[in-house]
Amino acid sequence: MRQRLGCSGVTSKIDLEARGKALDIVKYSMRELLEQIERGEKPTLIMPKRTLSNTIYDLKHKMLLLGPELQKRSFTDVNEAKKFMQTLLMASIIYEALRNNEYPTIRDLYYRGKHSIVYRSIDGKRVSENTWDEQRESDSVIRDLEVLLSVLREDLLILSKEKGKVVGNLVIRSGDDTIDLSKMGHGAYSIEPTPDLIEFIDVDAEYILVVEKDAVFQQLHRYGFWRKYKAILVTSAGQPDRATRRFVRRLSDELKLPVYILADSDPYGFYIYSVFKAGSITLSYESERLATPSAKFIGVMMTDIFGDSVFKKIIKEREARKTLEEVATGIEDLKPKTPYLSESERSNFIIKAKTKDLERAVELIGYKVADVCMEDKDAKSKIKRKEGLTGYPWFATPHWVRELCIFFNTLSKLEIEAMASKGLKFLADKYIPEKISSGDWID
């Protein structure tokens, strides 16, 4: 199976370079182990600890990062030996894949490494043990390697399915091609799974609009929105994957353009914004390169639907106000808001929140806001209470307290499609531009 680099297939020059770089990274990190053995030491891998307790929200950079704690994996420690072996097995599989001009997926890597090791135990018995059984196990080993090598898996040319799309006045270089993203017709450019290999050549845009829903992206694209408003239009097609997040982060960093997120008005939509902005708690080590801390949520906001009268009424009560101020100071200084929807539109468009929506909202902001703002005792009683849930730090702002308070109070959610059904013209020529120009977004 072994072969020289680039002697088959017709891969791009960019990939050949990336492959060379990745081979070096894997090789040099493993050399350290050899040196330990030569020095007569026990072979040990040392890497940052990927645990919740070692996950820190960096207030200055506004992102989730791994803390300073380290963990070691020693070959000679019986509790660590299996993990040590798994890590080396995975490193060698990835190394071979790189050498063989391959582009494995994490599913491939699981299959490639999956086998049984048969050996005699100390008491002479024949023992059989699997390298790993579930993909969960091999995925975790891949994450270990990412933190050990300080790379993203994409840097090792590990591919994945990719949902993100983009159109706009942007010329990029990908592989051996130069691609004008304003010349995609009615279709769109499907982002590559390794967005770090993209080069931005030319841009003529004022902001980046990330739309959660592909169908809304299609509508805005077809309407000529990005051309009219000089936007780069991106869709994550639901929960954003890694490549879309990295792509948006690079657009933000390198083009110095503001990023606005347009999602459904429900805790799931808010969470999508949160993943773009700060990363996911469980994969905090990736945030440093995947998160876009400057991303702004432009809507759909609860206040776009209901205005702020509900919230004003709630904070008139001293006790309620005090509790909400504990979550975020400044709730009384928020700018007033009038809704974009009429009473009858509201009644046709809103959807009743389910218990799992409420629980997701509590995850975002903790119990205090729910306790103060929810009047429906029946709905309240259905929420499962978990120990120690205090919400994400980046939701502890006056704006989000207001949004989520209204959510808990009205038990309502709304899809972007409802805004589009008021007329695509309304969505494209009024709602989005007005919100952006008036600064009616949440940072």
Place this chain on the structure above:
Amino acid sequence: MRQRLGCSGVTSKIDLEARGKALDIVKYSMRELLEQIERGEKPTLIMPKRTLSNTIYDLKHKMLLLGPELQKRSFTDVNEAKKFMQTLLMASIIYEALRNNEYPTIRDLYYRGKHSIVYRSIDGKRVSENTWDEQRESDSVIRDLEVLLSVLREDLLILSKEKGKVVGNLVIRSGDDTIDLSKMGHGAYSIEPTPDLIEFIDVDAEYILVVEKDAVFQQLHRYGFWRKYKAILVTSAGQPDRATRRFVRRLSDELKLPVYILADSDPYGFYIYSVFKAGSITLSYESERLATPSAKFIGVMMTDIFGDSVFKKIIKEREARKTLEEVATGIEDLKPKTPYLSESERSNFIIKAKTKDLERAVELIGYKVADVCMEDKDAKSKIKRKEGLTGYPWFATPHWVRELCIFFNTLSKLEIEAMASKGLKFLADKYIPEKISSGDWID
């Protein structure tokens, strides 16, 4: 809200033409109603019946089609009045959207039409009735309009999310742009939701390879597969949506190229092939334009994993052979097959089938094959038996009987990724080209 065509947004010329055509279609079909009224007749809509009993598998064209039965919706029939009103309401919403330069989705259309009609009943009571409550209802009305107008919803510029992607030596025209699909770098071209508006300009390819899984598409693309083998590479990213199916059908019809489907080796993968080839039972009226009857399943086949020895053993028994011959004659004349996987690869790669996989397989081929080929009595007893399930006609072939018999016997399935994990070179340079050149596919 009313405005003249094309006076806002920056839509393409193609869309302007499509919009004009769609407006005419809706207008002229509704004119018939006016004429009925002028003639003093009761306003009545007549359209093909969209029921299972009126769904026919056309053996000659190898697709599911609607039969000759018609249904009528009369305004003055109390049982039909609501449906009649819903149909007219939907037609008017679509007409307005077309006039207003919009691109609604079926979700939009649901929202746009959703409201309560308040009226006084015959006995003077105030009654309130909703136009529709669930999207299921409004979707069904859209389908009625499709058969009434003999169009696909896409012809009315109704958009939807779209997962399909394509790369290859193909130049297309979409909107106002000419796009070279061989110049997409590491990314891909995301197919538009209205593929009938695409124009094929130039092609240099020998076949179309449709890959079920986006991650495998990414690997083959990156490897340069389509360049090396002159293929147009398409992915449906799972269950194919309407636009991807229509796009593949048009590639097949207009470029006169064979279409090969590469999917997982499980009843779900077989079903994906089936949707591409013959359409889905519930939406048979669309098949005439969405299905690709000449599509071939190249794998992964059960015989690619296990060879044919299992099957040969089963049909040695006279009774078993007789029953299987009843499903499809010719099972003894099938070409022998040797597997692509070794014994140890098999044991690492195969996944145990679940009851729902077995039930899905029964849907495809009926109970006879399951009854003859399954030896695991426990697994057999878990399958829920449904009346009248005899399988789809296009699976009643000797090849599919062999494939599904092996599936029922081994209770195993396999993902394409397992083939890729044998080496991308194996998948790209041996498995796919060899299967195509030797004709080892199922028609």
